[in-house]
Amino acid sequence: MAVGDDPRRAAIVPVPVLIRPLASITDVAKLAGVSTATASRVVSAAEYAVSATTRERVLEAARTLDYVPNALARGLLKSYIPVVGVIVHDITDPYFSEVVRGVEDAASGGGFLVITCSSDRVPDRELSYVRLLRSMRAGALIFAGSGLDDPQLNDEMRRHIAAIRGYGAAVVHLSPHDAGEPDVGVDNAAGVASMVEALVGLGHRQIAFLGGPPRLHVARHRRDGYRRGLASAGIPFDERLALETGFNREAGARAVQELLAGDVPFTAILAANDLLALGALERLQELGIRVPDDVSVAGFDDIQTAGLVAPSLSTVRLPLHEIGRLGFEFAERTLAGDDPPRRILPTEIVIRDSTAAPARVALQLERAPRDE
Amino acid sequence: MAVGDDPRRAAIVPVPVLIRPLASITDVAKLAGVSTATASRVVSAAEYAVSATTRERVLEAARTLDYVPNALARGLLKSYIPVVGVIVHDITDPYFSEVVRGVEDAASGGGFLVITCSSDRVPDRELSYVRLLRSMRAGALIFAGSGLDDPQLNDEMRRHIAAIRGYGAAVVHLSPHDAGEPDVGVDNAAGVASMVEALVGLGHRQIAFLGGPPRLHVARHRRDGYRRGLASAGIPFDERLALETGFNREAGARAVQELLAGDVPFTAILAANDLLALGALERLQELGIRVPDDVSVAGFDDIQTAGLVAPSLSTVRLPLHEIGRLGFEFAERTLAGDDPPRRILPTEIVIRDSTAAPARVALQLERAPRDE
DNA sequence: CTGAAAGCGCTTACAG
DNA sequence: CTGAAAGCGCTTACAG
Numbered sequence: 001m002a003v004g005d006d007p008r009r010a011a012i013v014p015v016p017v018l019i020r021p022l023a024s025i026t027d028v029a030k031l032a033g034v035s036t037a038t039a040s041r042v043v044s045a046a047e048y049a050v051s052a053t054t055r056e057r058v059l060e061a062a063r064t065l066d067y068v069p070n071a072l073a074r075g076l077l078k079s080y081i082p083v084v085g086v087i088v089h090d091i092t093d094p095y096f097s098e099v100v101r102g103v104e105d106a107a108s109g110g111g112f113l114v115i116t117c118s119s120d121r122v123p124d125r126e127l128s129y130v131r132l133l134r135s136m137r138a139g140a141l142i143f144a145g146s147g148l149d150d151p152q153l154n155d156e157m158r159r160h161i162a163a164i165r166g167y168g169a170a171v172v173h174l175s176p177h178d179a180g181e182p183d184v185g186v187d188n189a190a191g192v193a194s195m196v197e198a199l200v201g202l203g204h205r206q207i208a209f210l211g212g213p214p215r216l217h218v219a220r221h222r223r224d225g226y227r228r229g230l231a232s233a234g235i236p237f238d239e240r241l242a243l244e245t246g247f248n249r250e251a252g253a254r255a256v257q258e259l260l261a262g263d264v265p266f267t268a269i270l271a272a273n274d275l276l277a278l279g280a281l282e283r284l285q286e287l288g289i290r291v292p293d294d295v296s297v298a299g300f301d302d303i304q305t306a307g308l309v310a311p312s313l314s315t316v317r318l319p320l321h322e323i324g325r326l327g328f329e330f331a332e333r334t335l336a337g338d339d340p341p342r343r344i345l346p347t348e349i350v351i352r353d354s355t356a357a358p359a360r361v362a363l364q365l366e367r368a369p370r371d372e
Numbered sequence: 373m374a375v376g377d378d379p380r381r382a383a384i385v386p387v388p389v390l391i392r393p394l395a396s397i398t399d400v401a402k403l404a405g406v407s408t409a410t411a412s413r414v415v416s417a418a419e420y421a422v423s424a425t426t427r428e429r430v431l432e433a434a435r436t437l438d439y440v441p442n443a444l445a446r447g448l449l450k451s452y453i454p455v456v457g458v459i460v461h462d463i464t465d466p467y468f469s470e471v472v473r474g475v476e477d478a479a480s481g482g483g484f485l486v487i488t489c490s491s492d493r494v495p496d497r498e499l500s501y502v503r504l505l506r507s508m509r510a511g512a513l514i515f516a517g518s519g520l521d522d523p524q525l526n527d528e529m530r531r532h533i534a535a536i537r538g539y540g541a542a543v544v545h546l547s548p549h550d551a552g553e554p555d556v557g558v559d560n561a562a563g564v565a566s567m568v569e570a571l572v573g574l575g576h577r578q579i580a581f582l583g584g585p586p587r588l589h590v591a592r593h594r595r596d597g598y599r600r601g602l603a604s605a606g607i608p609f610d611e612r613l614a615l616e617t618g619f620n621r622e623a624g625a626r627a628v629q630e631l632l633a634g635d636v637p638f639t640a641i642l643a644a645n646d647l648l649a650l651g652a653l654e655r656l657q658e659l660g661i662r663v664p665d666d667v668s669v670a671g672f673d674d675i676q677t678a679g680l681v682a683p684s685l686s687t688v689r690l691p692l693h694e695i696g697r698l699g700f701e702f703a704e705r706t707l708a709g710d711d712p713p714r715r716i717l718p719t720e721i722v723i724r725d726s727t728a729a730p731a732r733v734a735l736q737l738e739r740a741p742r743d744e
Numbered sequence: 745c746t747g748a749a750a751g752c753g754c755t756t757a758c759a760g
Numbered sequence: 761c762t763g764a765a766a767g768c769g770c771t772t773a774c775a776g
Contacts, residue, residue: 020538024769035747040771051745066531071507072447073769076752081444081508083487091476091488092676097469104463104490108497113504115455116463116488118476125480132485135443136453159438166392278680304464308650310682396753407763412755423761445753448768 023065079168094303102324123153140331146218147177170334176217189225191347196229252279267358274299292356311353395437451540466675474696495525512703518590519549542706561597563719568601624651639730646671664728683725
């Protein structure tokens with residue numbers, strides 16, 4: 001390695017590692033020769049009337065001592081601290097990192113710190129994160145992911161949420177949940193229905209659906225959209241084409257196998273999220289099935305990768321960053337005593353290269369599935 | 373929408389929104405008829421000797437009151453709270469979300485909460501996040517991204533880091549930084565050099581390099597690797613083929629333009645991260661330049677998308693999740709008074725479809741750049 | 745404009 | 761095994 005390339009290296013003085021308690025407001029007050037009350041007013045209550053010379057002396061002392069107020073002590077007096085906790089299913093899922101980024105961008109303006117927690121949709125993890133956030137008196141709690149169908153989880157969750165609201169914090173849902181519709185989000189059913197319509201418009205009538213985990217409220221909404229889309233096109237719903245799946249690439253690949261092993265022909269696959277669609281795309285490719293020539297594939301969410309794969313994925317765009325941003329705004333307004341209205345944002349169909357008119361012959365190969 | 377589909381909906385009772393202060397240890401003690409000292413010992417000091425009946429009465433009271441200890445009050449007595457702050461450049465960059473996930477997975481086992489902060493490489497944002505984390509007495513601070521070349525930032529940062537270590541917390545670097553090498557990370561220079569070597573092995577000698585932002589320490593290390601790789605292959609370094617760029621897709625696309633507008637022929641493009649390589653791939657495709665037939669492209673990091681694009685991207689795999697996991701472990705051991713050794717993890721060359729033997733004629737088109 | 749004092753919710757020597 | 765009391769670092773009526 002190019003050691004020695006960097007002349008600055010030599011100038012670095014090792015940082016001492018002694019335990020050295022930080023300066024407190026008492027230290028600052030002492031050094032400035034004032035009461036802690038006055039010192040506190042100078043460093044924290046910018047608008048409080050303090051004589052110019054006193055103010056300057058306190059500021060000088062604070063600078064000298066590298067004083068930074070203890071947020072814990074301060075938080076003990078307020079009802080909550082300026083921290084917003086975001087519960088996601090998995091931060092490596094681009095859907096969630098985009099939402100979190102939206103929250104961050106809005107929150108840092110308001111001096112809020114963002115705590116991200118990946119629950120992996122495990123009730124106990126979700127619960128313990130919420131409990132921790134509650135114990136820290138976080139000012140806002142944002143559920144980015146969908147609620148789960150788990151009565152015991154939801155019971156306990158309701159208790160926590162009541163307690164959290166009880167100490168004055170805001171709780172915001174960005175996805176359908178146990179207690180109802182999102183505060184800020186999209187109409188998932190309408191979004192999926194619009195993609196069904198688009199596929200029907202291309203000539204498809206045998207549309208398979210990779211529905212995601214049925215215990216997720218959001219997956220149920222998207223499934224409703226699928227049925228609604230079919231219904232308004234006059235296409236009968238065929239249960240054998242509507243699969244229950246996970247919400248990741250592996251599940252999408254497995255679902256393709258399952259469809260091919262079934263005996264119902266199909267000309268298009270609509271997935272309840274992009275990850276599923278991406279997995280389907282991969283597996284189809286491995287099997288030598290051409291997209292969109294042999295079968296069309298569409299996703300939902302429009303994560304970044306959707307536009308980069310080949311063929312690029314037709315999907316439904318969700319304004320993820322905006323959902324995060326408005327989610328924090330919703331919390332902020334709630335905190336301010338406002339009662340903000342629900343915001344349902346529009347989705348948008350994005351047609352790329354993975355969809356086309358259906359093949360002459362619907363897909364229904366006689367292949368043994370490779371796994372499962 | 374399928375309103376009414378869900379019979380549970382009707383059963384939901386609206387949560388009361390009154391401000392209701394949470395039960396404190398005093399409330400629990402009172403209800404149980406014991407002192408706060410005893411109550412505290414039962415709920416927090418599992419190993420402290422308390423009579424079985426007393427213990428049961430306290431637990432019962434805590435349950436009745438839905439008692440959750442106030443982490444702020446507790447933190448005021450300890451030197452720090454069980455929170456680990458992770459400073460990343462951008463959480464929507466898969467590189468970072470993967471690392472954060474690694475930290476989370478390790479941290480949740482230790483009862484630590486993860487705070488993620490996207491600095492966008494803006495010194496003031498980074499500083500204010502670190503300040504906030506310090507003010508909250510976070511137990512660990514992990515810098516996931518590279519240090520910046522900004523003397524004023526680094527001055528202030530050193531003060532904060534000394535203060536943070538001063539109150540007993542751990543500070544960990546996962547990438548090269550102002551004060552030296554990462555505590556847990558990879559040998560970036562060696563990784564890039566190994567990819568140069570692989571390209572040379574395919575027959576390339578005119579290898580362009582998209583180097584990332586020069587003020588990032590990690591970009592400098594990767595650039596060193598590029599030079600070192602060339603040197604050991606006996607290929608002279610040509611400055612005109614080594615571009616300074618950003619670290620995202622747009623920058624990769626622009627760099628392609630720049631290379632094509634230059635007068636130095638090249639048969640391969642090696643990018644200092646995958647996002648750059650992905651952007652280069654896109655632009656080349658738009659220009660009708662075939663990869664790898666006309667030019668080979670290689671990246672660095674191996675983010676998920678790298679394997680999904682077409683042609684799939686040859687790259688250098690970094691164990692990102694592992695880096696995050698070990699990063700937290702490093703912090704944990706430091707907190708335990710240990711002095712853990714630095715961990716430099718191996719990188720791995722991943723050859724996919726974007727690289728091949730060089731074309732007969734090196735690329736050096738006479739095209740006007742489309743933008744810039 | 746300034747200060748003395750109480751108190752937020754907890755834990756922990758110290759004493760019994 | 762249990763409790764009274766001090767104290768972590770701050771803010772805020774209250775009094776002057």
